[in-house]
Amino acid sequence: MNYLYHLYIEFLTKYGIPKLFGDITFYVLPFCLSAAVLMLVVLFLVLFERKLLGWLTQRKGPNRVGIWGVLQTLADALKLLLKENVTPDKVDKFLFNLAPILVFIPAMTVFCIIPFSAEYTFVNTSTNVILYLVLVAFPMLSLFLGGWASNNKYALMGAARGIAQILSYEIPMTFVVLSVVTLAASMNMTGITLAQYSRNGLLGWFFIPCIIGFLIMFICVLAELNRCPFDLPEAESELICGYNTEYSGMRFALFYLSEYTLLFVNSLFMSIMFFGGYLSPFGVYLSQLLFGDTHLGTVLVYFEQAFWLCLKAFMIIFVIIWIRATLPRLASFDLLKFSWTILIPLAIFNLFIAVFIKYTMGGALCGLS
Template identity: 35%
Template sequence: MFDALDQLFVSLKHWLVGQLPAALQPWASLVISAAAILGVFMTLFALTVLIERKGLGRIQNRYGPNRVGPWGLLQPMADFIKMLTKEDIVPSGADRVVHFVAPLVMVVPVLLAYAVIPVGRNMAAVDFNAGLLFFFAVGACIELAVFMAGWSSRNKYSLLGGMRAIAQMISYELPLILSTLPVVMLAGSMSLVDITDAQGGHYGGWLARWHVFTPWGLAGLLLFTVAATAESNRAPFDLPEGESEIIAGHLVEYSGFKYALFFIGEYLGMFAVSALGITLFLGGWRAPVLWLEWVPSYMWFFLKLGGFVALFIWLRGTLPRLRADHLMNLAWKFLLPLVLLNAMSAALWHYTAQWTFAGAGLARWLLCASLVGVPYVVLGRRLFAGQHIGPRTYRMAA
């Protein structure tokens, strides 16, 4: 019964594919997977935009959208119609072809990235042997889209925003990729399906063996989340858009549907990188404890994704934007050493697996945690030394 529910969508797809002639079946399978990815994540996008606007409203002590439909639920639909019917303006000095292609280069790679993510048991569209590398490879195309948008608009704000975005994304790509290194080392595979499988089983017969319950996994998840926030240009790392400084960066000259495509690309990128974090550290579609295994796997996945999205919205409502030099310092002087140490910690974890004396588990945990934790404290102290960071005082205009 539970199995049938768990595999509901898989068997539905098999049945649908089975209806077709054999020659078409591999293609049909891919098309169905792509359609499912598109449908599910676009719906999630619409929902997230609504929840974000409402949530930010609450954080800022106001209501947020509540006019369209019951509780403002139809707001995404209204936004969509507005976006579609707006005039599509191309600046007269712009490079028309590049200006047109940039939004497509933004959206297509992001959608491709979903292909390797297992959203449930047996629910990955493709299982590449080098799935993780594929994810980062297509993710790298986004930087180019941002550059194309910034350059082709022939606007100094867009160009500045584009250059800021490129500098930021290149800097944070390093910690992002390196923070996934321990997972690949210990799972012994770059296939996301295999990595999820490596997190099967339970500690003490009840707690799932997610990577996040190991010291390197916990540190890895935190570092990954920081780098992922910066990589998807979300607040507090939204300098490329920085409304108050450079209006909207590379998006200044975009309107109508092209702007909507950038908007969609940004949110889908956020979901994709969250989904990757879930797969690498939070067990993918696996249940956290043994007695909750009966809940269908895809439910767990989307529950975790919802948690990540809520975290991102909360961060955006809470944290102020970073300054450009702080941003670079954080990536190169703080995150980069820590992700490298984290890889060492994972290696230590691997080689202390045979410890058998009494209290070995705890000793091992503390040893590996201190390998990242102590540098974290020392490095943090050193970087903040000499900078007077305290409650800020404001001088109002007299």
């Protein structure tokens, strides 16, 4: 962030604003930016999913509010905001109100540790992969809190299913992350991204040595996000809506928002782990090709990096939605059996492959020079 920091201070001093102001605001700005961008992304994602599902199921999707239904999500959000906050009679009021907040905060926070470009990582710790794993697993616990506090049998069952699911799918996911960490020799997402750099573009990305790992991770992410075919905790046709049966209005909106935030963040994380994060698939940035080493070129590179990362993430999201339109739901016991008997052994095998590759080839992976 140093480069951005100096740019910012330089910009302020040009207009005679003291450096102290810059020092304070510089750490607030990225957060505001993250929050604003995240909201926009989520609003877009909801529309994207509905349009895509509509397209896949021979419908039109939202098309009444705004041109091409663009404002539909906004209208929905407004409706949820204006709705009465119903708190059922016999719920644990404190926990009931706490749960949506505890779902939302980790989901927002995790957005801040993603390296969007070489210069833009709001919180950059040396082991932020672990931080990520913790933060992403956290909302599920909050969901359990909500399901428990709702004093509703369907909600409780959904929450219990959610816990069982996350317990069995967190383990293979951690193994896969471990194998990527081994290959990259770094626990930092920027480090992992840079380890995948090669002049041959996408040949250096980790999905080539770790293809099993990627598939496992993809399945685990589906399970963690409660997406189809692993949407047991909120199985609509069985548990009505699972843990959020009793939630309405803004509190439901918070669940909804964090669900899509996590979808986006998980896809970002997968792109970083296996698809070279913000690296260009051609090995060289287009803006560098076009503008060379000019001032404009160096600034545009950062935007291009963010673009590549988001593009990769959206491709993954597309597949996730596609799966939702295609597959029925798994049965709950098959789900747990699948994880313990197939995914975990495979994940450990994948770790062995990663260690073997690392041991024999050292840093010289695929196209890495």
